[in-house]
Amino acid sequence: QDEQLKLTxxxxxxxxxxxxxxxxxxxxxxxxxxxxxxxxxDRLLEAKQEQKTLEEENVTLLAKIEGSMHRLSKKSLLDLAxxxxxxxxxxxxAQKAILSQEAVIAGLTKELAETKAQMSDMKGELSEKQKVELERNLSRVKSQESELSVLRGKLYEMSTLVDKKNKELKAVAEELRYKLLKPESAEGCLKRSSKRDPASNTSAGQHRGTRTNLTFQELALDLAELGAKCRGLRHEETIRRQKEGLAELRERIRLLEKAQAAALASRELEPLVLLKRDLPEKAAQRAGPVREHLLWPLPPGSCSRVREQAWVLLLVYLDLIRALGALMNMKELAGMQSVRHLPQEEREKVGLQRRKDLELLYxxxxxxxxRxxxxxxxxxxxxxxxxxxRLNRVSxxxxxxxxxxxxxxxxxEAEENALLKEALERTREQLNREKRLNRAVKLRQV
Structure with a gap:
C-alpha cells in the first residue's frame, strides 16, 4: 500500500x-x-486620426469649391481632380486595412474559443488551487473578449464612417459636375437672348472665352473618372499584361542574341554566295565585250567617252575580284593587272588566267x-x-x-515510430507496475 500511495x-x-x-x-x-x-x-487610433485628417481635408476642399466655383481656372480644376x-x-x-484587422480579430477570437474549450476539458482534472487560478484566467479571458467586442464595434463604426465618407465624396463629385455643366446652359440662354436683342451680343462674346475653359474642365473630369476606373482589378490586369509583354520581349531578345552570330556570318558571306552563281558563266560574258573593245582598237577620234567608261568598268571589275580574293585569303591573283598597253597575245593569256582565277575563287x-x-x-x-x-535540368x-x-x-515517419515506441514502453512499464501491485496484494491476502 505504501508503494501504491507513493506511485499515486x-x-x-x-x-x-x-x-x-x-x-x-x-x-x-x-x-x-x-x-x-x-x-x-493603436492601429485603430491611427486609422481614426487619418479619418479625421481626411474629413478636415474634405471640409476644406468643399469650402474651396463653394468659394471659388465661379472663378475656377484650368490649373485649380486639375489640382482638385x-x-x-x-x-x-x-x-x-483604409478599407483594406480595416478588413485585414477584422480578419486578425476573427482569428484571435477563434483561438480564444479553442483555448477556452481546452481549459474547460482540463477543469475537471485540476485541484482546488488550480481551479481558482483557472477561474481567474477565465475572468481575464472574458474581460479580453469584452474588450474585443468593444473593439469590433469601433471597427464597425469606422467602416460605416468610411462608407459614409465614400458616399459624400461621390456626392461632391456629382455636385461639382452639375455646377460645372450649369454655366453651359446659361451660355445657351444668353445666345438665344442675343438673337432677340442685338445689344446683348457683347456680353455673349465675353462668354465665348469661358467655353474653352469648360471643355477643358470636362476633359479634366473625364480624366479623374478614368483614373478612378483604372484602380483595383483593372489596374492589376493592366500590370499583369505589361509583365507578360515584358517576359515575351525578354524571350525574343534572348532568341535574337542566340541567333546573332549566325546572322552576322550569313550577312557577311551573302554577297559571296550570290556571286558564285555569276562567276563561272556570266563573268566571262561580262568580260567578253570589254575584251572585244580591248582587242579591237577604236579608230582615232571616235567614241573616246565610251572607251573611257569601258576602262572604268574594267577597273571596277578588277577591284571587285581583288576584294573577293582578299576576303577569301588568296594571294595576289595573276590576271588582275591592266591589259591596256599589252599586245593581243598577252591579252588572251591574261584573259585565260583571269578565268582560271575566277574558277579558283568559285x-x-x-x-x-x-563549311x-x-x-x-x-x-x-x-x-x-x-x-x-535544360529539360534534363528541370527534370x-x-x-x-x-x-x-x-x-x-x-x-x-521515423519520429512517429519513435513516439509510438515511447508510448509502448510507457504502457509496458505501467502494466508491469500493475502486475507487481496485484502480486503484492495477493501475497498479503494469503
Whole structure:
C-alpha cells in the first residue's frame, strides 16, 4: 500500500507539473493576445486620426469649391481632380486595412474559443488551487473578449464612417459636375437672348472665352473618372499584361542574341554566295565585250567617252575580284593587272588566267558555303542539345524536390515510430507496475 500511495503521489505530482506547464502556456498565449489587441487599438487610433485628417481635408476642399466655383481656372480644376483621386485611394487603403484587422480579430477570437474549450476539458482534472487560478484566467479571458467586442464595434463604426465618407465624396463629385455643366446652359440662354436683342451680343462674346475653359474642365473630369476606373482589378490586369509583354520581349531578345552570330556570318558571306552563281558563266560574258573593245582598237577620234567608261568598268571589275580574293585569303591573283598597253597575245593569256582565277575563287566560295552549312547544322545540334540539357535540368530539379519530400516523409515517419515506441514502453512499464501491485496484494491476502 505504501508503494501504491507513493506511485499515486508521483503521478499526481507529474499531473500537477503538466497542468502548471499548460497553464503557463495559456498565460503566455493570453499575453500575446493582449499585446495584439493593444497593437490593434493603436492601429485603430491611427486609422481614426487619418479619418479625421481626411474629413478636415474634405471640409476644406468643399469650402474651396463653394468659394471659388465661379472663378475656377484650368490649373485649380486639375489640382482638385488630383486631390479627389488621392483621397479616394486613401479611403480604399483604409478599407483594406480595416478588413485585414477584422480578419486578425476573427482569428484571435477563434483561438480564444479553442483555448477556452481546452481549459474547460482540463477543469475537471485540476485541484482546488488550480481551479481558482483557472477561474481567474477565465475572468481575464472574458474581460479580453469584452474588450474585443468593444473593439469590433469601433471597427464597425469606422467602416460605416468610411462608407459614409465614400458616399459624400461621390456626392461632391456629382455636385461639382452639375455646377460645372450649369454655366453651359446659361451660355445657351444668353445666345438665344442675343438673337432677340442685338445689344446683348457683347456680353455673349465675353462668354465665348469661358467655353474653352469648360471643355477643358470636362476633359479634366473625364480624366479623374478614368483614373478612378483604372484602380483595383483593372489596374492589376493592366500590370499583369505589361509583365507578360515584358517576359515575351525578354524571350525574343534572348532568341535574337542566340541567333546573332549566325546572322552576322550569313550577312557577311551573302554577297559571296550570290556571286558564285555569276562567276563561272556570266563573268566571262561580262568580260567578253570589254575584251572585244580591248582587242579591237577604236579608230582615232571616235567614241573616246565610251572607251573611257569601258576602262572604268574594267577597273571596277578588277577591284571587285581583288576584294573577293582578299576576303577569301588568296594571294595576289595573276590576271588582275591592266591589259591596256599589252599586245593581243598577252591579252588572251591574261584573259585565260583571269578565268582560271575566277574558277579558283568559285571553288573557294563553294567550300566556304559548305563549311558554313556544316557550322549551321552544328549550331542547330548544339541548340537541340542545350534544350535537352535544360529539360534534363528541370527534370533533375523535380527529382530533387521529390527526393527531399520523400526524405521529409521518412523523417516524419521515423519520429512517429519513435513516439509510438515511447508510448509502448510507457504502457509496458505501467502494466508491469500493475502486475507487481496485484502480486503484492495477493501475497498479503494469503
Amino acid at each position: 503521489q508521483d503521478e499526481k505530482e507529474l499531473l500537477k507539473q503538466k497542468f502548471q506547464e499548460e497553464i503557463m502556456e495559456y498565460k503566455e498565449q493570453i499575453k500575446q493576445h493582449s499585446r495584439t489587441i493593444v497593437e490593434l487599438e 488630383v486631390v479627389f483621386l488621392v483621397t479616394f485611394r486613401e479611403l480604399a487603403a 571553288e573557294r566560295v563553294s567550300k566556304l558555303k559548305s 558554313l552549312e556544316r557550322k549551321e547544322e552544328m549550331l542547330k545540334d548544339h541548340e537541340s542539345s542545350a534544350e535537352q540539357l 533533375l530539379h523535380t527529382c530533387r524536390e521529390e527526393v527531399a519530400r520523400l526524405e521529409d516523409e521518412v523523417h516524419r
